[in-house]
Amino acid sequence: MVNSKNILSSVEEKCVERGIRLTPRRRQVLDVLVQEEAALSAYEIAQRCNADSDNPMPAMSVYRILDFLQEQQFVHRLETANKYISCSHLSCAHEHLQPQFLICNSCRRVEEIDLSSSAVAAMASAASAAGFASISSQLEVNGLCDRCVHANA
Amino acid sequence: MVNSKNILSSVEEKCVERGIRLTPRRRQVLDVLVQEEAALSAYEIAQRCNADSDNPMPAMSVYRILDFLQEQQFVHRLETANKYISCSHLSCAHEHLQPQFLICNSCRRVEEIDLSSSAVAAMASAASAAGFASISSQLEVNGLCDRCVHANA
DNA sequence: TAAGATACGATACACTGTATCATTTAGTTG
DNA sequence: CAACTAAATGATACAGTGTATCGTATCTTA
Structure with missing residues (x-):
């Protein structure tokens, strides 16, 4: 169980800094995502x-709130799955x-x-070889986590 | 304009080898995708x-045919965009x-x-550090191609 | 030719996301 | 505090995408 109380109060601070509102509805949606390991x-x-x-x-309302939360980088959208997940850096300052x-x-x-950075550099060079200048990418890589590998072994 | 005739006859051969049918409908869908540079x-x-x-x-029918063409690796599906594109190796043997x-x-x-392979290796190592064993990934990287960079310069 | 498998046509429907309206709430200013 | 403004939410309708399902046609093989 995630300690969502600490995380949410950290988000609250950021909202105050940025002059935006973490309304009950927004807090409710964010809380659901923070509790959840999956998207x-x-x-x-x-x-x-x-x-x-x-x-x-x-x-x-969920869509509107997700738009807001994404703008603030509190949640990310997985484009391959059309699903949402809370940012893992909600409590960080950077x-x-x-x-x-x-x-x-x-x-x-x-x-x-x-x-x-080496992996990013390797990708940039592959892109430039294929005639692409700048790349900006949110990579989404599918695989099997260790837990599941061991569970099925 | 792509020379779709050669490509399609090459696909035809592969279908014969694999004992599957490239019906007129399937050929029609594949032809549309071969003509198109975008997804x-x-x-x-x-x-x-x-x-x-x-x-x-x-x-x-399009969905059914796309399923078929994907199974045969004649077309790929871009998961971030939910769009389809013909494989660039339709005429290759490998x-x-x-x-x-x-x-x-x-x-x-x-x-x-x-x-x-170095880029792939770098990604695999980042994955393993994060507790993921195997990864199998279709990367979709957004960016700007050289043509568009020059056109806007 | 008959039987079975494969491909296609057609309809209905569930799911996802957006457009657009009204309504409420919060914040601001006189 | 009252009035105004902006932001957030509620509610409805609707468009786009993909699936389920059933019936029909076509091909293959014995």
Whole structure:
């Protein structure tokens, strides 16, 4: 179980700094994502919000709130899966660059990683060889996490 | 203009080898994709098929045919865009590994590339550091191609 | 030719995301 | 505090995408 209270209060501070509002609705959506190791679709998020609250969360609001949370880099969107996951640096002070993700094909959990600069450089050089100038990329790499490998062994 | 006739007859041979059928419908879909430098959605493919034929191509058929063409590795699916593109190795004899793509954010054309083994190794090591065992990845990297960079300069 | 497998046509439908309206809430200013 | 403005939310309708399913046609093989 994640200690979402600390994380959320850290987010709260950032919102104050930036002069934006972490409304109850936004906090509710973010909380759902922080609790979750796997990525969730917008409609899955709405379901979880409705599970532990009598005030129904419309899917429309989820999309709007996700847009907001993405702009603030509090959540990331996995483009290959059309799902959302909370940023792993919510409690950190430093800004981070383009994120990269490892997605387990078995348990669906997601790890946010930082690629080494050599790997990025190798990709840039492959791109330039193929006639592409700049690249800016959010890599999403599928695989099997250690837990699942051992579980199936 | 691509010489789709040669490419398609090469595909035809492969189908004979594999004991599968390249029906007129399948050929029609593949032809549309071979002509196109950019990736197309299923519905866009259906539209192009209907543009130069009076026999309407239902979207349903396009999906089925795309499934087939993907299984045979004649086309690839860009997961970030939900679009399809013909394999760049249709005339080659050799099998190829997991493909990687560069996608131009301006003109939308797509290049299929082979990453250097060093880049792949660097990624594998980053993955293992994050607790992921095997990775198998179709990388889709967005950027700007040289043509568009020069055009906007 | 008959039987089975494969491919295709057609309809309905579920899911996802957007457009657009009204309504409420929060923040600001006189 | 009252009035105004902007931001956030509620609610409805709808477009686009992909799937399920059933029936029909075509090909293959005995």
